Amino acid sequence: MTDRASTSHAADPSLAQALRLQLQLETGHAVGLVETHISWVLLTPTLAFKLKKPVRLPFVDFSSLAARRHFCEEELRLNRVLAPDLYLDVRPVCGTSEAPCIGEEGNAANAIDYVVRMRRFPDGMLLGELLASGQLENAELDDLARTLARFHRDAPVAAVASGFGAPEGIEQRVMAALDSLAAACGPARVAALRRWVEGKVPGLRMAWLLRQRIGAVRECHGDLHLANVVRLDGRLQPFDCIEFDPALRWIDVMSDVAFLTMDLKAHGHVDLAFRFLDKYLEHSGDHEGLPVLRFYEVYRALVRAQVASLRGPSGEGKPDVEDYLLCAEDIVRRAERRPRLLITHGLSGSGKSTVAAQLLELAGAVRLRSDVERKRVFGLSALSHSADHAVDIYTPEATRRTFARLAEGARLALQAGYPVIVDATFLRHAERAAFRALAVSLQLPFAILDLHASPAQLRRRLALRQAGGLDASEAGPAVLEQQFAFQEPLDAPERAMAIGVETEMRPDAASLCALWMSRT
Known part of the structure; x- marks a missing residue:
């Protein structure tokens, strides 16, 4: 195959077609051919072979054999990071352009071109x-x-x-x-x-x-x-x-x-x-x-x-x-819509994170979650268990740092123009007041999502969550009992800003979102 470059998308497909016929002979099955503006992809029942077109375009130059080999190797290197089981290797194309075959990996002495060899995935899986x-x-x-x-x-x-x-x-x-x-x-x-x-x-x-x-x-x-x-x-x-x-x-x-x-x-x-x-x-x-x-x-x-x-x-x-x-x-x-701030209020197990997750999808909002940011303060991932790292993430200082992180993240998101939900218990008046002050300082609407469930339901949910082990929250029965003791109920001005939610039954998230969006 001569190494001539095409400056248009209409590169000579003769090598791709010849490879297709050869693969059909080898496999005994029909071989598909998919064309993009810079490559041909040959599809056998189990494998895919990607052949780069010998083109020179404003955004890419595959005009030389050396360049095509280099970019095949780059494609393999880069994609193996995210899809290691999909990308297999780079193979030389040997023989002639009229009678080509796929050679063995690394045997490039007589290569006339190169292909990236991949697993073929089933149709409908994109x-x-x-x-x-x-x-x-x-x-x-x-x-x-x-x-x-x-x-x-x-x-x-x-x-x-x-x-x-x-x-x-x-x-x-x-x-x-x-x-x-x-x-x-x-x-x-x-x-x-x-x-x-x-x-x-x-x-x-x-x-x-x-x-x-x-x-x-x-x-x-x-x-x-x-x-x-x-x-x-x-x-x-x-x-x-x-x-x-x-x-x-x-x-x-x-x-x-x-x-x-x-x-x-x-x-x-x-x-x-x-x-x-x-x-x-x-x-x-x-x-x-x-x-x-x-x-x-x-x-x-x-x-x-x-x-x-x-x-x-x-x-x-x-x-x-x-x-x-x-x-x-x-x-x-x-x-161009006016952003707004919503904080949750409720004991552990009251459904704050579940409802917040539904609202953020409906409202196009950004959420900051205390259970996640509390761990991030200590360099832990969301699903890490603090006990495994011998750290106490619930000290007063840890809580102070957590709420400072929540406030800074909320400020960034609000100034970027997003509605924001801060997902935390907010059981203390001072914590709620700080976020109301943030909204006031930015001249934005502020509301409180006030969630309730019976003590029996709270305990049942926490037990199920701990057994599952797939949530960022580490609050268990002991934490809940402490919350019963120190929680500070909403005062009259806060109740005027609140959207009450009973979570014993499944809340209507669309109605809650409409209520939030209507607050000025």
Whole structure:
């Protein structure tokens, strides 16, 4: 195969077709062929072989054999972090372009090209497909959030001198996406989004610089939309990350998160986007990233709209150019709504976290949970057990530090424009007063979600929660008895701000959300 580059998407498919015929002979089965703008993927019953096109485009150069080998190896290296069981190896393509075969790993002496060899996963297992068929379990999305938070925590950090994550680069990419869409859809269609972007950029430059300096710019996935997450071996696994352009991969971790939350919204699942964000923040603690999140979501929606405009009509049920533009506009509208603060009030086991989780999905809110932040103060993960680390996380000083952390996280989220729920017992008047003062200082509405259940129900719930061992809370019967003794009931002014909830029966979360949103 001669090493000539194509400057268009119409690269010579003869090698891919010849490989397809050879694999059909070897396996005795039909072999599928899927084409993207930069690769061909051959699908046998059990394996997938990804062959990079010999193209030179503005964003990628696969024109030489050496480059294709390098980027095959990069694809394997990078994707094995998040999907180790999916990516098997890089194999040489040997023989001739008319009669090729897949060689053995490492035997590259006579290679005419290279392929990434992968396991083939069953049809219908992509995250977008699971959502469309109603097969996705919430626990799977929660696990994905935990996986991504761990991946970002362990990912290499970009040096500030690298320029990755710099404001000028972010501005350049978002404006390029807008220019491309203006050419495809007409300037008027994206004029309002352009004005919003131009209005936000000056105020975010310092935030982007700060994110660089605190190490939030890391080697991420870079292309984390719903078609690049697959259910494999019972878990959701991101795959097919950006291997060909470091600038698209070395990004703020919140840009990675924004791609997934945006695409959930574009597919009609705003509730799941906020569920995912809640779980990601629970495991990462990166509330400092909230000021840049919405901008990144709009940018990601513009990018997907741009890609859709190049690919033509989408398949049934998949977002197209207009869907992604509407998604960006909805994110902008939500950003213009007045944020508000809600704190919970109730004994352990009264249902605070359960109701708060329902409300955050309905309201598009950010939650801060004392059970999680209390452990973070001590460097523990949400599901760690403090006794295993020989620390007492319930001392007065630990409580003071916990509430200070909750207040700072709430301030960041409110100033970023999100409704905020602070999920804690708030049994002392002084604790409640501090958060009311925070809302007053920001001139925002404040309310108290006042939850009740019978003592017998409280004890029963705590016993079940402790037996399950899958919740951040460590409050048990002894803690509950202490709470009975020291709780300070709401006073008259607080009762006027309260939304009462009896949790013996399942509360109507939609009605509670409407009540909260109506408070001024």
